[in-house]
Amino acid sequence: VKRLSETGLIDWIRRRTPKDARVTVGIGDDAAVVRGSRRMVLKTDMIVENVHFTRKNSKPEDWGYKAMAVTLSDLAAMGAVPEYALAAVGLPKDLGPADAQAVHRGMEKAMRLANVRLVGGDTCRAERVTIAVFVAGSFKSGKMALRSGARPGDALFVTGRLGGSLASGRHLRPVPRLKESEYLMRRFRVRAMMDLSDGLAKDLRLLCAESGVGAELDARRIPVHPDARGRGVAAALLDGEDFELLFALGPKDAERLERGRGAAGGRMRFTRIGHIVPKQQGFTILSSHGEREKLPPAPDHHFGS
């Protein structure tokens, strides 16, 4: 493997990066200069070896793809359109320039899903593979989808199917639901939206906490991914790493979405899984036998655990 200096790697990335009318100054100066907008959306996410992936079960391209895709997913969850990305990449000594290039190709693959341009980054040595991606974007629809707007009576939906993501390796290739987000933002008044990373049971609680409400799910409606291999609704609730959208619509919009699915081209999957209730009713789930049960508790990630 030919040795590639840090300067060499940056030059290689720079040459691969297409010109872009939105970018006044791209890779190579102290910072990037881009065309802004009245409201900007900013997000960072970090993935780390042995926490979010292992080298045994994935390759450098996967790391880059996942780091970028999960950050784009957060912009989809805001109803925003991602435009610019920056990446800070730390690689251990036993990885060479070919690996750094593969990480970059993985990021490119995710960026191509959304016309996102890489405008800067930082590379350094690290003891474990570490990739922090930053994305900036804007609201093309003129509206934004926060976590805080859900009200009792709203219908709850998810995109895609949930569960089994980590065990199956699907977590390495999430498809950020940007198309679905754009479709929803353009045609509906999305009351609240977020993306699912820690499992429906935990993330639903986070969304509802911001909205000051509770929720009831219907176990029979929750779309379980085949990757869950028969583990059923528990997998959908607790596994995490789904990167699907969870969102609330008012009753009329909910009906309109369910009626109008054909118009969406059929490739998008939206499933109504429950509804918002007043805060004091807490979190419940209708079991497959139609009984109202408490929603399983959501484990929190602790420092020190």
Added chain:
Amino acid sequence: VKRLSETGLIDWIRRRTPKDARVTVGIGDDAAVVRGSRRMVLKTDMIVENVHFTRKNSKPEDWGYKAMAVTLSDLAAMGAVPEYALAAVGLPKDLGPADAQAVHRGMEKAMRLANVRLVGGDTCRAERVTIAVFVAGSFKSGKMALRSGARPGDALFVTGRLGGSLASGRHLRPVPRLKESEYLMRRFRVRAMMDLSDGLAKDLRLLCAESGVGAELDARRIPVHPDARGRGVAAALLDGEDFELLFALGPKDAERLERGRGAAGGRMRFTRIGHIVPKQQGFTILSSHGEREKLPPAPDHHFGS
């Protein structure tokens, strides 16, 4: 030490973060929403334990301060004003919530230098302390300072004094030269500017490569920091981690800056250290004996080394 969950840490940070009219959505949603501008400046930097600092010689507050300060320094180098920050922080298992809070306090200390607001972040486990900071800002002066505008005949200046930063521990508390940057951008036509992180000898070459020029330094004029402890100009050229500004001004602006220093309040230090020459003349330095010598080579950081 009381255990603090990830959610608890985020809540703690959120409560400490002042309201800000520029910030529509801050910490707590999928992404932040901020007031943008026509042109936005974006930058990320990552610092890693045992690469940019050691636990033996520094404390958690230092790590947060340094990670934020060096990123702000890059915005100063663009002639930009930093406005928003996001941070991705990875901490090893043996560090607890008090350490995570100390890292945050260090970042706050740097942010207060510049009215920068933290609007988002990510925390996770890592095998070594890893902090990636992202900063967004804008150009208040209406102008920007790239690396590419230097021309033969321009005078070269630096802020502050150079050398001995790593050995002395000064690298943990760099002062981003935002005040100096603002002063220069408001009153002068800054032809080219960058901040010094890898040492004057290397960074000067980077600036000149972007401008398509060479440079001649004058060893007798280079301001050597007392931290260099008698190692002289070599320390100033090669040590790195100074985070001072290197910039080029046309001859008239150079004179005006040197004459007008009193007007700057005297607290800012600008030193003329040489001038830009045509590319084919390369990189030279006038020694303390007044002899023209080749500028010492700049080591590059290699993947695999």
